[in-house]
Amino acid sequence: MSASEPLRVVLCWHMHQPQYCDLISGEYKLPWTYLHAIKDYVDMAAHLEAVPEARAVINFAPVLLEQLDDYAAQVRGYLRDHKAIRDPLLAALVAPVLPTHPERRLELINACLRVNRERVIDRFPSFRLLAEMAGPFIGHCDYLTYISEQYLADLLFWYHLGWIGETVRRNDLRVQRWQEQGRNFTLHDRRELLVLIGELLGGVIDRYAALAARGQIELSVTPYAHPIAPLMQDIASARQAMPEVALPEMERYPDGLARTDWHIREGLNVFEQYFRRKPTGCWPAEGGVSQQSLELLEEYGFRWAASGETVLRNSLRAGGGEEAVGGTDAVLKGYRVQQGKLVCFFRDDNLSDDIGFNYSTWHADDAVANLIHNLENIAAAHPGRKLALPIILDGENAWEHFPENGYYFLRTLYERLAAHPTLRLSTFSECLDAGVEIDSLSQMVGGSWVYGTFSTWIGDRDKNRGWDMLADAKRAYDLALSQGGIDGDQAVAAQLQLAICEGSDWFWWFGDYNPADSVSDFEALFRLHLSNLYQLIGQEPPEYLAHAFARGSGSPTMGGTMRHGKLRN
Numbered sequence: 001m002s003a004s005e006p007l008r009v010v011l012c013w014h015m016h017q018p019q020y021c022d023l024i025s026g027e028y029k030l031p032w033t034y035l036h037a038i039k040d041y042v043d044m045a046a047h048l049e050a051v052p053e054a055r056a057v058i059n060f061a062p063v064l065l066e067q068l069d070d071y072a073a074q075v076r077g078y079l080r081d082h083k084a085i086r087d088p089l090l091a092a093l094v095a096p097v098l099p100t101h102p103e104r105r106l107e108l109i110n111a112c113l114r115v116n117r118e119r120v121i122d123r124f125p126s127f128r129l130l131a132e133m134a135g136p137f138i139g140h141c142d143y144l145t146y147i148s149e150q151y152l153a154d155l156l157f158w159y160h161l162g163w164i165g166e167t168v169r170r171n172d173l174r175v176q177r178w179q180e181q182g183r184n185f186t187l188h189d190r191r192e193l194l195v196l197i198g199e200l201l202g203g204v205i206d207r208y209a210a211l212a213a214r215g216q217i218e219l220s221v222t223p224y225a226h227p228i229a230p231l232m233q234d235i236a237s238a239r240q241a242m243p244e245v246a247l248p249e250m251e252r253y254p255d256g257l258a259r260t261d262w263h264i265r266e267g268l269n270v271f272e273q274y275f276r277r278k279p280t281g282c283w284p285a286e287g288g289v290s291q292q293s294l295e296l297l298e299e300y301g302f303r304w305a306a307s308g309e310t311v312l313r314n315s316l317r318a319g320g321g322e323e324a325v326g327g328t329d330a331v332l333k334g335y336r337v338q339q340g341k342l343v344c345f346f347r348d349d350n351l352s353d354d355i356g357f358n359y360s361t362w363h364a365d366d367a368v369a370n371l372i373h374n375l376e377n378i379a380a381a382h383p384g385r386k387l388a389l390p391i392i393l394d395g396e397n398a399w400e401h402f403p404e405n406g407y408y409f410l411r412t413l414y415e416r417l418a419a420h421p422t423l424r425l426s427t428f429s430e431c432l433d434a435g436v437e438i439d440s441l442s443q444m445v446g447g448s449w450v451y452g453t454f455s456t457w458i459g460d461r462d463k464n465r466g467w468d469m470l471a472d473a474k475r476a477y478d479l480a481l482s483q484g485g486i487d488g489d490q491a492v493a494a495q496l497q498l499a500i501c502e503g504s505d506w507f508w509w510f511g512d513y514n515p516a517d518s519v520s521d522f523e524a525l526f527r528l529h530l531s532n533l534y535q536l537i538g539q540e541p542p543e544y545l546a547h548a549f550a551r552g553s554g555s556p557t558m559g560g561t562m563r564h565g566k567l568r569n
Contacts, residue, residue: 013395016061046167062270075198218427223263230290287449310452319442349565364408519552
């Protein structure tokens with residue numbers, strides 16, 4: 001490949017969390033939004049800021065943007081106006097009076113141990129000691145009456161300190177002082193840590209907006225609450241890649257086309273509210289695409305969307321048989337479906353999964369050298385052509401498995417790619433503007449970036465049960481709306497609650513192959529959101545929402561927060 005035609009490498013990091021807030025009480029049931037914000041979202045921005053020549057695509061789910069804004073407002077409200085923090089774990093960090101009841105203490109201790117043991121807890125001797133001390137207490141709840149408030153205060157402090165981003169840890173003198181102190185943190189210390197957390201939360205969105213304003217990143221969006229749009233539009237689209245899949249009892253999701261349209265429209269509104277610009281690209285939730293869903297994105301003016309490599313292979317096979325599947329340049333091009341204008345890109349599953357699952361145990365220099373070597377080989381195999389290679393993955397969950405939250409890997413990756421003579425970091429819109437090769441597909445086989453199917457969200461007994469429960473609630477919502485039972489603010493609140501119920505994350509976790517604690521958390525939150533919807537439309541929730549319907553007993557790789565793009569033997 002000549003120097004004038006470098007291989008364009010697109011790093012696309014997708015940031016999303018479902019709605020963890022109980023929209024009726026205002027309380028956050030899980031802390032993952034603010035914890036990932038102070039660790040991963042700040043680090044990912046800082047690495048780009050440190051290498052101005054680097055380029056990337058950063059995708060945000062709108063429901064995450066709203067939560068980031070809400071958390072920043074909560075901390076400001078607490079520090080300035082003494083307003084209550086609505087996340088129990090974050091509130092406990094600065095609570096003058098910590099729990100005395102053994103069961104509440106056990107809940108707090110368990111919450112403060114939910115972080116990577118090897119990479120976070122064991123890295124800091126003081127945190128490791130606190131975690132080791134917790135062992136006997138966890139098995140004997142009555143013993144917890146004998147632990148001191150100082151133990152709980154130090155454990156809370158270290159948990160939050162452990163989640164602080166590595167780029168902050170290396171540059172903030174407060175963090176360095178606290179790490180040296182190690183123990184006996186005062187209420188003032190805890191308040192000062194909250195001040196830092198507030199600073200980080202309050203700056204996240206603005207930092208990405210600034211990176212976009214100077215052209216270093218392209219910001220893209222996912223429909224509002226991260227729904228699997230193809231399944232909402234046509235539940236039978238699951239059979240395009242899985243002909244024998246067992247589907248839910250419902251024949252279709254009620255009014256699914258209109259609901260998908262709402263998520264796109266509302267997602268754009270929220271995105272523009274925070275970033276003051278209209279996105280030209282969309283990472284559909286979980287890369288879930290179908291011909292119908294891409295057509296709708298095109299109607300909203302999107303130039304590009306993206307999905308997984310196996311979706312492309314399935315679509316090529318459907319249009320041209322096995323001979324059309326094996327081209328080594330397949331994922332290096334964009335594709336239009338039939339006469340459509342929107343261009344769809346497809347992730348290189350092997351290289352993306354290397355980052356997500358393999359490189360965390362490598363030395364950073366070796367990992368980056370391996371990735372660049374693979375990219376150089378791909379470039380050399382296709383000289384003189386305008387091609388783009390998409391590397392797309394979760395921008396949040398991989399890094400806690402790397403030493404120092406991926407600091408060395410990410411910094412080295414950006415620096416070496418930015419300086420490379422035959423590889424060029426780019427964005428999808430830049431690729432389109434540069435005239436990268438675009439081919440056509442006669443049809444798009446519906447699927448996601450995970451295995452090229454929708455099996456992560458449908459087909460399992462518990463996943464199907466979740467869809468039927470959602471459909472029941474949607475029909476009740478439609479009936480209340482048609483009978484004039486809700487209007488004004490109540491109708492707006494109910495529609496927002498419905499959207500949250502339609503998110504993909506609940507279905508991701510249903511299934512006994514997932515870990516028990518995660519399944520329990522997300523299954524309970526899904527039932528809570530559905531129950532809230534019934535209450536908002538003035539109806540009593542059905543009895544089945546009072547009973548757990550999904551349980552986990554598995555121990556998947558990376559705790560189940562990520563999946564491989566391709567099925568592994």
